[in-house]
Amino acid sequence: FAFHKLGGSPERDQVFMIGDSQGDSKAGSLFGATTVWCAWGYQQLPPSQPSPQIIASNPQDLSSIFRMAKA
Numbered sequence: 001f002a003f004h005k006l007g008g009s010p011e012r013d014q015v016f017m018i019g020d021s022q023g024d025s026k027a028g029s030l031f032g033a034t035t036v037w038c039a040w041g042y043q044q045l046p047p048s049q050p051s052p053q054i055i056a057s058n059p060q061d062l063s064s065i066f067r068m069a070k071a
Contacts, residue, residue: 003031014069018062022047036065 003015010032017028020041028035029050037052040059046052056062 016065016069018056022049025050025052028052034069036062 008015015031015033016036017024017031017033018036018038019025019028020038020043022043025035025037025047034054035050035052036054036056037046038059039046039055039057046055054065056065
């Protein structure tokens with residue numbers, strides 16, 4: 001994974017997978033990332049399996065999500 005090649009460590013770094021599809025949610029879940037579903041994407045409803053951990057209603061929500069993660 002690029003994450004590891006760039007020096008990332010799941011034990012040290014919080015990782016997010018941001019997407020708008022079932023595939024994005026599945027990939028993030030398999031990696032162990034916090035999954036964020038973007039409600040403004042092409043999929044009308046959030047994925048069911050695995051369901052995202054966070055739903056972002058609009059792009060501005062992402063900055064709030066990241067700020068809360070740092071706290």
